[in-house]
Amino acid sequence: MSNLINRPRGTNDVLPGESELWQYIENKAREICSSFNYKEIRTPIFEHTELFQRGVGDTTDIVQKEMYSFTTRGEKSVTLRPEGTASVCRAYVENKLFGLPSQPVKLYYIGPMFRYERPQAGRMRQFVQFGVEVLGSNDPAVDVEIMVLAMEFYRKLGLKNLKLVINSLGDVESRQAYRTALVQHFSPEISNFCEDCQSRLETNPLRILDCKKDHNHPLIKSAPRINQFYSDEARIYFEKVLLYLDELKESYVIDTTLVRGLDYYNHTAFEIMLDGEGFGSITTLCGGGRYNDLVEDLGGPTTPGIGFAMSIERLLLGLQAQNINLPISNKLDCYLIPIGDKAKIASTRILLKLRQAGIRADLDYLNRKMKTQFKEAERNNAKFVAIIGDEEVDKNTVQLKELETSSQEEVRYDDLVLYIKDRIKHL
Ligand code: ATP
Ligand code: MG
Numbered sequence: 001m002s003n004l005i006n007r008p009r010g011t012n013d014v015l016p017g018e019s020e021l022w023q024y025i026e027n028k029a030r031e032i033c034s035s036f037n038y039k040e041i042r043t044p045i046f047e048h049t050e051l052f053q054r055g056v057g058d059t060t061d062i063v064q065k066e067m068y069s070f071t072t073r074g075e076k077s078v079t080l081r082p083e084g085t086a087s088v089c090r091a092y093v094e095n096k097l098f099g100l101p102s103q104p105v106k107l108y109y110i111g112p113m114f115r116y117e118r119p120q121a122g123r124m125r126q127f128v129q130f131g132v133e134v135l136g137s138n139d140p141a142v143d144v145e146i147m148v149l150a151m152e153f154y155r156k157l158g159l160k161n162l163k164l165v166i167n168s169l170g171d172v173e174s175r176q177a178y179r180t181a182l183v184q185h186f187s188p189e190i191s192n193f194c195e196d197c198q199s200r201l202e203t204n205p206l207r208i209l210d211c212k213k214d215h216n217h218p219l220i221k222s223a224p225r226i227n228q229f230y231s232d233e234a235r236i237y238f239e240k241v242l243l244y245l246d247e248l249k250e251s252y253v254i255d256t257t258l259v260r261g262l263d264y265y266n267h268t269a270f271e272i273m274l275d276g277e278g279f280g281s282i283t284t285l286c287g288g289g290r291y292n293d294l295v296e297d298l299g300g301p302t303t304p305g306i307g308f309a310m311s312i313e314r315l316l317l318g319l320q321a322q323n324i325n326l327p328i329s330n331k332l333d334c335y336l337i338p339i340g341d342k343a344k345i346a347s348t349r350i351l352l353k354l355r356q357a358g359i360r361a362d363l364d365y366l367n368r369k370m371k372t373q374f375k376e377a378e379r380n381n382a383k384f385v386a387i388i389g390d391e392e393v394d395k396n397t398v399q400l401k402e403l404e405t406s407s408q409e410e411v412r413y414d415d416l417v418l419y420i421k422d423r424i425k426h427l
Contacts, residue, residue: 010117010125012313020328022128025157025312026110029130032153036145038108038132043087045112049077055086055298059203066115080114084131085291085307086298092135093300104136113311122282122314131309135295138304140240143268143290148250150272150286150308157315158324161275162285164250167258168238169206169266169289170230178229179205185223193217206259225256234267241268265289268306274318285318286310333360333424334384335377336398337370343388350386350398350413357417358427378403383424386416 007013014022033040049069056062068080081087088107092098097105110130117123132149134142147164154162169175182205186193190201194213201208209220230238245252258269269289288308295303319326334354338347347363354361362380364373370387377385386398398416401408402423411419421427 008125010119010123012124012126017330020330021316021326022312024326024328025315026130028156029108029110029153032149032156033108033132036106036149038106038149041088041091041107041109042111043081043084043091043109046078046080047087047090049079051086051090051298052079052082055089055294056083057204059200059207062115066117068114068116082115083113084109084111084129084309085133085294085305088131088133088307089135089295089298089300089305092303093295093298098136098295098301098303104134104142106132106134108132110312120282122311122317124311124313128312129309130312131307133305133307135303135305138292140237140268141244143241143306144244144248144250146288146306146308147245147270147272148248150288150310151250154272154285154315154318157319157326158322159274159315159318160322163273163275164245164252164270165255165258165273166241166245166252166268166270167226167255168230168234168241169259169269170226170234171237171266172293173231174226174229174234175206175266178224178226181224181229182206182208186219189219209257210259220257223257226259227256237267266292270308272310274321282314282317285314329426330381331360332362332377332380332382333427334386334400334420335373335380335382336361336363337373337377337385337387338363339370339387339389342390342393346393347386347388350388350416353413354417354420357421359417359420359424384420386411 030040049067052067053063058064062082067082069077071077088109092105092107108131111128112126113129114126117125119125132146134146147166151162151164170178183201186197186201186205186208190198193208194211197208197211197214200211208214209223211220214220242252252270258271259265267290270287271284272286273283274285275283286308287310288306290304290306292304294305295301336347336351338344351361351363364376368376374385382403385401385403387401388398392398392410396413397410398413399408400411400416400419
Protein backbone atom coordinates (compact mmCIF):
# COMPACT_ATOMS: atom_id res chain seq x y z
CA MET A 1 0.00 0.00 0.00
CA SER A 2 3.03 2.30 -0.14
CA ASN A 3 1.99 3.84 -3.45
CA LEU A 4 -1.37 4.90 -2.14
CA ILE A 5 -2.87 7.91 -3.87
CA ASN A 6 -5.25 9.95 -1.74
CA ARG A 7 -7.91 12.41 -2.82
CA PRO A 8 -6.76 16.05 -3.00
CA ARG A 9 -7.11 18.09 0.19
CA GLY A 10 -10.48 19.77 0.57
CA THR A 11 -12.33 17.23 -1.56
CA ASN A 12 -14.73 14.54 -0.50
CA ASP A 13 -15.79 11.03 -1.46
CA VAL A 14 -19.52 10.62 -0.98
CA LEU A 15 -20.00 6.93 -0.31
CA PRO A 16 -23.12 4.75 -0.28
CA GLY A 17 -24.90 5.45 2.98
CA GLU A 18 -24.23 9.17 2.58
CA SER A 19 -24.98 9.52 -1.11
CA GLU A 20 -28.63 8.75 -0.30
CA LEU A 21 -28.69 11.91 1.83
CA TRP A 22 -27.31 13.92 -1.09
CA GLN A 23 -29.91 12.48 -3.42
CA TYR A 24 -32.68 13.19 -0.94
CA ILE A 25 -31.55 16.80 -0.51
CA GLU A 26 -31.07 17.35 -4.23
CA ASN A 27 -34.52 15.92 -4.94
CA LYS A 28 -36.04 18.24 -2.33
CA ALA A 29 -34.25 21.17 -3.97
CA ARG A 30 -35.65 20.20 -7.36
CA GLU A 31 -39.14 19.77 -5.90
CA ILE A 32 -39.19 23.16 -4.25
CA CYS A 33 -37.81 24.84 -7.37
CA SER A 34 -40.52 23.20 -9.37
CA SER A 35 -43.25 24.49 -7.05
CA PHE A 36 -41.77 28.00 -7.23
CA ASN A 37 -41.55 27.66 -11.05
CA TYR A 38 -37.75 27.72 -11.41
CA LYS A 39 -36.19 25.79 -14.30
CA GLU A 40 -32.85 24.05 -14.18
CA ILE A 41 -29.83 25.40 -16.04
CA ARG A 42 -26.59 23.42 -16.49
CA THR A 43 -23.50 25.38 -17.45
CA PRO A 44 -19.92 24.15 -17.99
CA ILE A 45 -17.73 23.33 -14.99
CA PHE A 46 -14.98 25.51 -16.48
CA GLU A 47 -15.21 28.90 -18.14
CA HIS A 48 -12.85 31.50 -19.56
CA THR A 49 -10.99 33.01 -16.61
CA GLU A 50 -12.03 36.46 -17.77
CA LEU A 51 -15.66 35.67 -16.98
CA PHE A 52 -14.95 35.46 -13.27
CA GLN A 53 -12.46 38.35 -13.29
CA ARG A 54 -15.18 40.51 -14.75
CA GLY A 55 -18.24 38.80 -13.28
CA VAL A 56 -17.17 38.09 -9.70
CA GLY A 57 -14.80 41.06 -9.57
CA ASP A 58 -11.03 41.50 -9.67
CA THR A 59 -10.88 42.73 -6.08
CA THR A 60 -12.63 39.78 -4.45
CA ASP A 61 -10.95 37.03 -2.45
CA ILE A 62 -12.33 34.52 -4.91
CA VAL A 63 -10.60 36.05 -7.93
CA GLN A 64 -7.45 37.13 -6.12
CA LYS A 65 -6.72 33.97 -4.18
CA GLU A 66 -9.17 31.16 -4.63
CA MET A 67 -9.45 30.27 -8.31
CA TYR A 68 -8.29 27.08 -9.93
CA SER A 69 -7.04 28.50 -13.21
CA PHE A 70 -4.90 26.81 -15.82
CA THR A 71 -3.76 27.42 -19.34
CA THR A 72 -5.05 25.07 -22.00
CA ARG A 73 -3.15 23.84 -25.05
CA GLY A 74 -4.69 26.72 -26.97
CA GLU A 75 -2.90 29.07 -24.53
CA LYS A 76 -6.18 30.32 -23.11
CA SER A 77 -6.67 30.66 -19.40
CA VAL A 78 -9.67 28.75 -18.11
CA THR A 79 -10.96 28.43 -14.54
CA LEU A 80 -12.92 25.79 -12.69
CA ARG A 81 -16.04 27.71 -11.72
CA PRO A 82 -15.84 29.11 -8.17
CA GLU A 83 -19.53 30.07 -8.14
CA GLY A 84 -22.59 29.91 -10.36
CA THR A 85 -23.92 33.42 -10.90
CA ALA A 86 -21.35 34.62 -13.45
CA SER A 87 -21.84 31.48 -15.55
CA VAL A 88 -25.63 31.74 -15.41
CA CYS A 89 -25.50 35.38 -16.51
CA ARG A 90 -23.03 34.53 -19.27
CA ALA A 91 -25.37 31.79 -20.49
CA TYR A 92 -28.35 34.15 -20.22
CA VAL A 93 -26.61 36.66 -22.50
CA GLU A 94 -25.06 34.11 -24.87
CA ASN A 95 -28.34 32.24 -25.38
CA LYS A 96 -30.40 35.44 -25.48
CA LEU A 97 -32.72 34.28 -22.73
CA PHE A 98 -33.79 37.92 -22.37
CA GLY A 99 -35.73 37.30 -25.58
CA LEU A 100 -37.77 34.40 -24.19
CA PRO A 101 -41.51 35.04 -24.30
CA SER A 102 -41.91 34.07 -20.65
CA GLN A 103 -40.32 36.55 -18.24
CA PRO A 104 -38.68 36.94 -15.79
CA VAL A 105 -36.26 34.06 -16.33
CA LYS A 106 -36.19 31.98 -13.15
CA LEU A 107 -33.33 29.47 -13.03
CA TYR A 108 -31.71 27.06 -10.59
CA TYR A 109 -28.56 24.97 -10.63
CA ILE A 110 -26.99 22.24 -8.53
CA GLY A 111 -23.36 21.40 -9.11
CA PRO A 112 -19.74 21.42 -7.95
CA MET A 113 -17.79 24.65 -7.42
CA PHE A 114 -14.04 24.97 -6.81
CA ARG A 115 -12.16 27.37 -4.58
CA TYR A 116 -8.61 27.16 -3.34
CA GLU A 117 -9.37 27.66 0.36
CA ARG A 118 -7.91 26.51 3.66
CA PRO A 119 -10.00 23.39 4.13
CA GLN A 120 -12.02 22.96 7.33
CA ALA A 121 -15.49 21.74 8.21
CA GLY A 122 -17.88 23.55 5.87
CA ARG A 123 -15.07 25.00 3.77
CA MET A 124 -14.05 22.64 1.02
CA ARG A 125 -12.04 23.09 -2.16
CA GLN A 126 -14.68 21.26 -4.13
CA PHE A 127 -18.21 21.74 -2.85
CA VAL A 128 -21.69 21.49 -4.28
CA GLN A 129 -23.84 24.56 -4.52
CA PHE A 130 -27.57 24.76 -5.00
CA GLY A 131 -28.46 28.21 -6.25
CA VAL A 132 -31.21 30.17 -7.96
CA GLU A 133 -31.15 33.28 -10.13
CA VAL A 134 -34.02 35.47 -11.31
CA LEU A 135 -33.15 37.64 -14.30
CA GLY A 136 -35.27 40.42 -15.72
CA SER A 137 -37.31 41.64 -12.77
CA ASN A 138 -36.73 44.51 -10.42
CA ASP A 139 -39.68 43.68 -8.19
CA PRO A 140 -38.88 43.55 -4.46
CA ALA A 141 -41.41 40.69 -4.27
CA VAL A 142 -38.86 38.62 -6.20
CA ASP A 143 -36.17 39.32 -3.62
CA VAL A 144 -38.54 37.99 -1.02
CA GLU A 145 -39.55 35.02 -3.17
CA ILE A 146 -35.99 33.71 -3.29
CA MET A 147 -35.42 34.28 0.43
CA VAL A 148 -38.59 32.38 1.19
CA LEU A 149 -37.63 29.63 -1.25
CA ALA A 150 -34.37 29.09 0.64
CA MET A 151 -36.04 29.27 4.06
CA GLU A 152 -38.82 26.87 3.06
CA PHE A 153 -36.22 24.48 1.67
CA TYR A 154 -34.34 24.42 4.97
CA ARG A 155 -37.55 24.13 6.96
CA LYS A 156 -38.76 21.23 4.81
CA LEU A 157 -35.57 19.39 5.70
CA GLY A 158 -36.33 19.98 9.37
CA LEU A 159 -33.79 22.68 10.26
CA LYS A 160 -34.69 24.92 13.16
CA ASN A 161 -33.30 28.17 14.60
CA LEU A 162 -32.78 29.65 11.16
CA LYS A 163 -31.93 33.32 11.05
CA LEU A 164 -32.53 35.43 7.98
CA VAL A 165 -30.11 38.34 8.06
CA ILE A 166 -30.72 41.08 5.56
CA ASN A 167 -29.31 44.39 4.47
CA SER A 168 -29.51 46.76 1.55
CA LEU A 169 -26.33 47.86 -0.16
CA GLY A 170 -28.23 50.64 -1.88
CA ASP A 171 -27.88 51.66 -5.48
CA VAL A 172 -24.79 53.02 -7.25
CA GLU A 173 -25.45 56.49 -5.89
CA SER A 174 -25.77 55.28 -2.29
CA ARG A 175 -22.67 53.14 -2.55
CA GLN A 176 -20.56 55.94 -3.97
CA ALA A 177 -21.45 58.19 -1.05
CA TYR A 178 -20.85 55.38 1.40
CA ARG A 179 -17.54 54.53 -0.17
CA THR A 180 -16.25 58.06 0.25
CA ALA A 181 -17.32 58.06 3.90
CA LEU A 182 -15.58 54.74 4.56
CA VAL A 183 -12.33 55.87 2.99
CA GLN A 184 -12.43 58.95 5.23
CA HIS A 185 -13.16 56.80 8.26
CA PHE A 186 -10.44 54.18 7.76
CA SER A 187 -7.65 56.22 6.11
CA PRO A 188 -6.04 57.67 9.26
CA GLU A 189 -5.62 54.21 10.83
CA ILE A 190 -5.37 51.91 7.86
CA SER A 191 -1.78 50.93 8.73
CA ASN A 192 -3.17 49.00 11.74
CA PHE A 193 -5.23 46.77 9.46
CA CYS A 194 -4.16 43.64 7.63
CA GLU A 195 -2.46 43.89 4.26
CA ASP A 196 -5.61 42.86 2.43
CA CYS A 197 -7.58 45.65 4.06
CA GLN A 198 -4.86 48.15 3.18
CA SER A 199 -5.32 47.40 -0.48
CA ARG A 200 -9.11 47.19 -0.07
CA LEU A 201 -9.13 50.82 1.03
CA GLU A 202 -8.34 51.73 -2.57
CA THR A 203 -10.11 48.96 -4.44
CA ASN A 204 -13.19 48.12 -2.41
CA PRO A 205 -13.44 49.70 1.05
CA LEU A 206 -16.79 48.00 1.75
CA ARG A 207 -14.97 44.70 1.93
CA ILE A 208 -13.00 45.91 4.97
CA LEU A 209 -16.24 45.45 6.93
CA ASP A 210 -16.27 41.80 5.85
CA CYS A 211 -12.63 41.07 6.76
CA LYS A 212 -12.18 37.84 8.69
CA LYS A 213 -8.91 39.03 10.30
CA ASP A 214 -9.86 42.53 11.37
CA HIS A 215 -13.49 41.99 12.29
CA ASN A 216 -12.89 42.93 15.94
CA HIS A 217 -11.11 46.20 15.22
CA PRO A 218 -12.93 49.08 16.98
CA LEU A 219 -12.93 51.14 13.78
CA ILE A 220 -15.05 48.47 12.12
CA LYS A 221 -17.63 48.75 14.89
CA SER A 222 -17.63 52.55 14.71
CA ALA A 223 -17.65 52.71 10.89
CA PRO A 224 -20.48 54.62 9.23
CA ARG A 225 -23.36 52.43 8.16
CA ILE A 226 -24.71 52.10 4.65
CA ASN A 227 -28.24 52.97 5.77
CA GLN A 228 -27.15 56.54 6.42
CA PHE A 229 -26.36 56.92 2.72
CA TYR A 230 -29.37 55.43 0.94
CA SER A 231 -30.87 57.40 -1.91
CA ASP A 232 -34.67 57.77 -1.73
CA GLU A 233 -35.06 55.09 -4.34
CA ALA A 234 -32.84 52.64 -2.48
CA ARG A 235 -34.65 53.26 0.81
CA ILE A 236 -38.07 52.77 -0.74
CA TYR A 237 -36.94 49.57 -2.42
CA PHE A 238 -35.65 48.16 0.86
CA GLU A 239 -38.83 49.14 2.70
CA LYS A 240 -40.86 47.19 0.13
CA VAL A 241 -38.70 44.12 0.61
CA LEU A 242 -39.35 44.29 4.35
CA LEU A 243 -43.07 44.83 3.75
CA TYR A 244 -43.33 41.62 1.70
CA LEU A 245 -41.35 39.71 4.33
CA ASP A 246 -43.79 40.96 6.97
CA GLU A 247 -46.74 39.96 4.79
CA LEU A 248 -45.40 36.39 4.67
CA LYS A 249 -44.57 36.45 8.39
CA GLU A 250 -40.99 35.62 7.54
CA SER A 251 -38.92 37.01 10.39
CA TYR A 252 -35.58 38.65 9.73
CA VAL A 253 -32.81 40.62 11.34
CA ILE A 254 -31.39 43.72 9.66
CA ASP A 255 -27.61 43.84 9.82
CA THR A 256 -26.18 47.00 8.29
CA THR A 257 -22.67 45.51 8.28
CA LEU A 258 -23.63 42.65 5.98
CA VAL A 259 -21.81 43.35 2.72
CA ARG A 260 -21.16 39.86 1.25
CA GLY A 261 -17.99 38.69 -0.44
CA LEU A 262 -18.75 39.23 -4.09
CA ASP A 263 -18.41 42.52 -5.88
CA TYR A 264 -21.51 42.51 -7.95
CA TYR A 265 -24.21 43.03 -5.34
CA ASN A 266 -26.46 46.05 -4.93
CA HIS A 267 -29.74 46.65 -3.09
CA THR A 268 -30.78 43.50 -1.24
CA ALA A 269 -28.12 41.30 0.34
CA PHE A 270 -28.94 38.46 2.71
CA GLU A 271 -27.56 35.45 4.51
CA ILE A 272 -29.28 32.59 6.23
CA MET A 273 -27.55 31.49 9.39
CA LEU A 274 -28.01 28.84 12.02
CA ASP A 275 -28.65 30.59 15.28
CA GLY A 276 -27.01 29.14 18.36
CA GLU A 277 -25.57 25.77 17.57
CA GLY A 278 -23.15 26.44 14.73
CA PHE A 279 -20.59 24.05 13.39
CA GLY A 280 -17.05 25.14 14.11
CA SER A 281 -16.59 28.79 13.33
CA ILE A 282 -19.09 28.75 10.48
CA THR A 283 -22.76 29.51 10.88
CA THR A 284 -23.74 30.81 7.45
CA LEU A 285 -25.69 28.36 5.35
CA CYS A 286 -26.68 30.50 2.40
CA GLY A 287 -25.85 33.85 0.84
CA GLY A 288 -27.56 35.90 -1.79
CA GLY A 289 -28.29 39.27 -3.18
CA ARG A 290 -29.29 41.52 -6.02
CA TYR A 291 -26.95 42.35 -8.90
CA ASN A 292 -28.58 44.82 -11.25
CA ASP A 293 -25.43 45.62 -13.24
CA LEU A 294 -23.86 42.21 -13.75
CA VAL A 295 -25.62 41.19 -16.97
CA GLU A 296 -24.73 44.50 -18.56
CA ASP A 297 -21.13 44.21 -17.35
CA LEU A 298 -20.99 40.90 -19.18
CA GLY A 299 -22.08 42.49 -22.43
CA GLY A 300 -25.82 41.88 -22.20
CA PRO A 301 -28.74 44.29 -22.14
CA THR A 302 -29.49 46.15 -18.89
CA THR A 303 -31.10 43.41 -16.81
CA PRO A 304 -31.77 43.31 -13.10
CA GLY A 305 -30.92 40.06 -11.36
CA ILE A 306 -31.02 38.42 -7.96
CA GLY A 307 -29.96 35.04 -6.64
CA PHE A 308 -28.67 32.97 -3.78
CA ALA A 309 -26.27 30.07 -3.36
CA MET A 310 -25.87 27.53 -0.60
CA SER A 311 -23.65 24.49 -0.30
CA ILE A 312 -24.97 21.04 0.42
CA GLU A 313 -21.89 20.44 2.61
CA ARG A 314 -22.89 23.18 5.05
CA LEU A 315 -26.49 22.06 4.99
CA LEU A 316 -25.40 18.54 5.99
CA LEU A 317 -23.33 19.98 8.84
CA GLY A 318 -26.38 21.93 9.98
CA LEU A 319 -28.55 18.82 9.93
CA GLN A 320 -25.89 16.98 11.88
CA ALA A 321 -25.57 19.77 14.46
CA GLN A 322 -29.34 19.54 15.05
CA ASN A 323 -29.42 15.73 15.07
CA ILE A 324 -31.83 15.60 12.17
CA ASN A 325 -32.15 12.25 10.44
CA LEU A 326 -33.58 12.49 6.95
CA PRO A 327 -36.14 9.80 6.12
CA ILE A 328 -33.87 7.76 3.87
CA SER A 329 -35.03 4.30 2.90
CA ASN A 330 -32.43 1.91 1.61
CA LYS A 331 -34.55 -1.18 2.04
CA LEU A 332 -34.55 -3.91 -0.56
CA ASP A 333 -37.99 -5.23 -1.46
CA CYS A 334 -37.05 -8.75 -2.38
CA TYR A 335 -33.91 -10.87 -2.26
CA LEU A 336 -33.97 -14.01 -4.37
CA ILE A 337 -32.46 -17.17 -2.95
CA PRO A 338 -32.11 -19.89 -5.59
CA ILE A 339 -31.15 -23.39 -4.57
CA GLY A 340 -29.31 -25.25 -7.30
CA ASP A 341 -28.22 -24.41 -10.85
CA LYS A 342 -31.63 -24.72 -12.48
CA ALA A 343 -33.15 -22.34 -9.93
CA LYS A 344 -30.25 -19.91 -10.32
CA ILE A 345 -30.92 -19.62 -14.04
CA ALA A 346 -34.68 -19.20 -13.56
CA SER A 347 -34.12 -16.65 -10.80
CA THR A 348 -32.34 -14.22 -13.16
CA ARG A 349 -35.52 -14.12 -15.24
CA ILE A 350 -37.72 -13.50 -12.17
CA LEU A 351 -35.28 -10.86 -10.94
CA LEU A 352 -35.50 -8.91 -14.19
CA LYS A 353 -39.28 -9.06 -14.11
CA LEU A 354 -39.38 -7.66 -10.56
CA ARG A 355 -36.92 -4.90 -11.45
CA GLN A 356 -38.84 -3.97 -14.57
CA ALA A 357 -41.87 -3.46 -12.33
CA GLY A 358 -39.86 -1.04 -10.15
CA ILE A 359 -39.38 -3.50 -7.32
CA ARG A 360 -35.96 -3.23 -5.65
CA ALA A 361 -34.62 -6.73 -6.01
CA ASP A 362 -31.29 -8.51 -5.91
CA LEU A 363 -29.62 -11.90 -6.05
CA ASP A 364 -26.52 -13.57 -4.66
CA TYR A 365 -23.54 -13.37 -7.04
CA LEU A 366 -21.02 -15.12 -4.81
CA ASN A 367 -22.57 -18.60 -4.86
CA ARG A 368 -22.96 -18.50 -1.11
CA LYS A 369 -24.71 -21.06 1.06
CA MET A 370 -28.43 -20.60 1.65
CA LYS A 371 -27.87 -19.49 5.25
CA THR A 372 -25.40 -16.83 4.15
CA GLN A 373 -27.79 -15.67 1.47
CA PHE A 374 -30.42 -15.15 4.17
CA LYS A 375 -27.88 -13.09 6.12
CA GLU A 376 -27.21 -11.00 3.01
CA ALA A 377 -30.95 -10.43 2.61
CA GLU A 378 -31.06 -9.16 6.22
CA ARG A 379 -28.03 -6.93 5.67
CA ASN A 380 -29.96 -5.36 2.79
CA ASN A 381 -33.04 -4.90 4.99
CA ALA A 382 -35.05 -6.95 2.53
CA LYS A 383 -38.78 -7.07 3.12
CA PHE A 384 -39.14 -10.42 1.38
CA VAL A 385 -36.93 -13.30 0.35
CA ALA A 386 -38.03 -15.51 -2.53
CA ILE A 387 -36.70 -19.01 -2.16
CA ILE A 388 -36.59 -20.99 -5.36
CA GLY A 389 -35.70 -24.69 -5.55
CA ASP A 390 -36.07 -27.26 -8.37
CA GLU A 391 -39.63 -28.02 -7.32
CA GLU A 392 -40.64 -24.35 -7.47
CA VAL A 393 -39.05 -23.98 -10.91
CA ASP A 394 -41.14 -26.86 -12.18
CA LYS A 395 -44.32 -25.30 -10.77
CA ASN A 396 -43.40 -21.71 -11.81
CA THR A 397 -43.64 -20.56 -8.19
CA VAL A 398 -41.44 -19.18 -5.39
CA GLN A 399 -41.63 -19.53 -1.63
CA LEU A 400 -42.06 -15.92 -0.58
CA LYS A 401 -41.09 -15.23 2.99
CA GLU A 402 -41.59 -11.97 4.81
CA LEU A 403 -38.49 -11.56 6.98
CA GLU A 404 -40.13 -9.49 9.72
CA THR A 405 -43.00 -11.88 10.41
CA SER A 406 -41.43 -15.09 9.08
CA SER A 407 -44.74 -15.81 7.37
CA GLN A 408 -44.30 -17.76 4.17
CA GLU A 409 -46.48 -18.35 1.17
CA GLU A 410 -46.11 -20.04 -2.20
CA VAL A 411 -46.66 -17.46 -4.94
CA ARG A 412 -46.84 -18.04 -8.70
CA TYR A 413 -44.31 -16.12 -10.88
CA ASP A 414 -47.21 -14.44 -12.62
CA ASP A 415 -48.64 -13.14 -9.35
CA LEU A 416 -45.35 -12.17 -7.74
CA VAL A 417 -45.19 -8.54 -8.89
CA LEU A 418 -48.73 -7.76 -7.77
CA TYR A 419 -48.32 -9.66 -4.52
CA ILE A 420 -45.21 -7.68 -3.56
CA LYS A 421 -46.61 -4.36 -4.77
CA ASP A 422 -49.67 -4.90 -2.61
CA ARG A 423 -47.59 -5.18 0.50
CA ILE A 424 -44.99 -2.43 0.06
CA LYS A 425 -45.84 1.20 0.57
CA HIS A 426 -43.41 2.87 -1.80
CA LEU A 427 -44.54 0.77 -4.77
P1 ATP B 1 -17.71 32.60 3.35
O1 ATP B 1 -17.76 33.98 3.88
O2 ATP B 1 -18.20 31.57 4.31
O3 ATP B 1 -16.40 32.27 2.71
P2 ATP B 1 -18.69 33.30 0.80
O4 ATP B 1 -19.05 34.72 0.95
O5 ATP B 1 -17.42 32.93 0.15
O6 ATP B 1 -18.79 32.57 2.20
P3 ATP B 1 -20.56 32.72 -1.25
O7 ATP B 1 -19.51 32.85 -2.26
O8 ATP B 1 -21.62 33.71 -1.16
O9 ATP B 1 -19.91 32.52 0.17
O10 ATP B 1 -21.21 31.27 -1.35
C1 ATP B 1 -22.54 31.02 -0.93
C2 ATP B 1 -22.60 29.79 -0.08
O11 ATP B 1 -21.78 28.76 -0.62
C3 ATP B 1 -22.09 29.95 1.32
O12 ATP B 1 -23.09 30.50 2.14
C4 ATP B 1 -21.81 28.51 1.70
O13 ATP B 1 -23.03 27.80 1.96
C5 ATP B 1 -21.26 27.97 0.43
N1 ATP B 1 -19.80 27.96 0.38
C6 ATP B 1 -18.97 28.97 0.00
N2 ATP B 1 -17.70 28.56 0.02
C7 ATP B 1 -17.71 27.27 0.43
C8 ATP B 1 -16.72 26.28 0.64
N3 ATP B 1 -15.43 26.55 0.42
N4 ATP B 1 -17.08 25.04 1.06
C9 ATP B 1 -18.39 24.75 1.27
N5 ATP B 1 -19.37 25.64 1.09
C10 ATP B 1 -19.05 26.88 0.67
MG1 MG C 1 -15.51 32.51 0.88
